[in-house]
Amino acid sequence: xxxxxxxxxxxxxxxxxxxxxxxxxxxxxxxxxxxxxxxxxxxxxxxxxxxxxxxxxxxxxxxxxxxxxxxxxxxxxxxxxxxxxxxxxxxxxxxxxxxxxxxxxxxxxxxxxxxxxxxxxxxxxxxxxxxxxxxxxxxxxxxxxxxxxxxxxxxxxxxxxxxxxxxxxx
Amino acid sequence: xxxxxxxxxxxxxxxxxxxxxxxxxxxxxxxxxxxxxxxxxxxxxxxxxxxxxxxxxxxxxxxxxxxxxxxxxxxxxxxxxxxxxxxxxxxxxxxxxxxxxxxxxxxxxxxxxxxxxxxxxxxxxxxxxxxxxxxxxxxxxxxxxxxxxxxxxxxxxxxxxxxxxxxxxxxxxxxxxxxxxxxxxxxxxxxxxxxxxxxxxxxxxxxx
Numbered sequence: 001x002x003x004x005x006x007x008x009x010x011x012x013x014x015x016x017x018x019x020x021x022x023x024x025x026x027x028x029x030x031x032x033x034x035x036x037x038x039x040x041x042x043x044x045x046x047x048x049x050x051x052x053x054x055x056x057x058x059x060x061x062x063x064x065x066x067x068x069x070x071x072x073x074x075x076x077x078x079x080x081x082x083x084x085x086x087x088x089x090x091x092x093x094x095x096x097x098x099x100x101x102x103x104x105x106x107x108x109x110x111x112x113x114x115x116x117x118x119x120x121x122x123x124x125x126x127x128x129x130x131x132x133x134x135x136x137x138x139x140x141x142x143x144x145x146x147x148x149x150x151x152x153x154x155x156x157x158x159x160x161x162x163x164x165x166x167x168x169x170x
Numbered sequence: 171x172x173x174x175x176x177x178x179x180x181x182x183x184x185x186x187x188x189x190x191x192x193x194x195x196x197x198x199x200x201x202x203x204x205x206x207x208x209x210x211x212x213x214x215x216x217x218x219x220x221x222x223x224x225x226x227x228x229x230x231x232x233x234x235x236x237x238x239x240x241x242x243x244x245x246x247x248x249x250x251x252x253x254x255x256x257x258x259x260x261x262x263x264x265x266x267x268x269x270x271x272x273x274x275x276x277x278x279x280x281x282x283x284x285x286x287x288x289x290x291x292x293x294x295x296x297x298x299x300x301x302x303x304x305x306x307x308x309x310x311x312x313x314x315x316x317x318x319x320x321x322x323x324x325x326x327x328x329x330x331x332x333x334x335x336x337x338x339x340x341x342x343x344x345x346x347x348x349x350x351x352x353x354x355x356x357x358x359x360x361x362x363x364x365x366x367x368x369x370x371x372x373x374x375x376x377x378x
Contacts, residue, residue: 008346017326042353042356049302053299053300053302054303055199056202056206058198058199058203062216065220066220070227073228
């Protein structure tokens with residue numbers, strides 16, 4: 001190993017992070033390289049200096065004030081039930097889709113209810129009831145597939161963004 | 171409904187509070203000194219300290235793994251500091267301020283006023299500690315973060331890479347550069363103090 005590798009090993013790793021072979025290589029190198037030995041001594045001095053270095057002291061009034069603020073915050077924190085609700089709200093389907101789905105459901109129910117009643121009473125399938133049933137199936141399919149399509153679209157967009165970022169990085 | 175949610179929040183508070191108390195007594199000093207090393211400014215460090223604990227409280231219920239809690243706490247501090255730096259940069263961009271010049275050469279002012287001991291050996295070590303403090307303040311942000319996390323907070327490389335969200339290789343090279351730079355700066359201080367002593371000797375001999 002060259003001096004540069006040894007330097008890296010000395011600086012980067014404290015004793016317990018070196019493998020036995022590495023620490024042996026370092027020891028052997030240090031025996032005949034004054035430059036690296038100097039580096040090791042300097043690093044030891046720096047580490048010793050850090051242990052005796054004056055540390056910034058936390059002012060007691062700040063500690064007390066922060067503790068009090070945190071305790072107040074804990075008391076005011078929202079209940080778990082609320083948090084579940086907020087999680088549902090942050091579900092990654094845009095709000096206008098939900099807004100479109102609501103009138104869709106209402107219209108479907110309003111249109112379908114009398115037709116189904118009619119079919120149940122009559123038992124015969126008229127053009128009107130057939131059209132209403134088609135509408136029902138179409139809406140059901142839309143309700144089912146909308147979130148899936150949105151998720152797919154989002155994941156595709158995310159991948160595209162990731163790809164762009166990678167190309168920028170490279 | 172309101173009373174129900176209040177009761178619930180009271181319950182969750184009862185669960186969080188002992189955990190918070192435990193964490194706060196254990197890590198308050200570590201978090202504060204880390205904030206000081208990051209910001210190099212007492213006022214900013216105090217703000218960062220408060221903000222960090224409030225954020226920890228907010229995110230604590232979602233955080234379950236207590237074994238890696240220390241590195242998580244430091245991650246919170248780092249991320250808050252990064253946000254703050256970003257805001258500062260934007261402010262500077264819009265207001266055309268040139269505050270970078272005095273920022274980079276600022277030492278840790280909050281460490282200056284601590285008393286020195288009488289014994290010469292200890293005094294030497296404390297002098298060395300002071301020099302290290304000054305040299306640390308001169309390191310670039312990324313290098314200083316890695317150095318402080320490794321040598322002062324005592325994290326391992328893998329943990330540092332998790333905290334900072336960078337690969338282990340980058341941690342190693344930043345650490346390498348940090349130590350090189352520290353050595354350079356410390357040797358400057360040494361040569362300065364040697365020069366001073368030499369000057370004093372010269373003055374003495376010339377006056378004799």
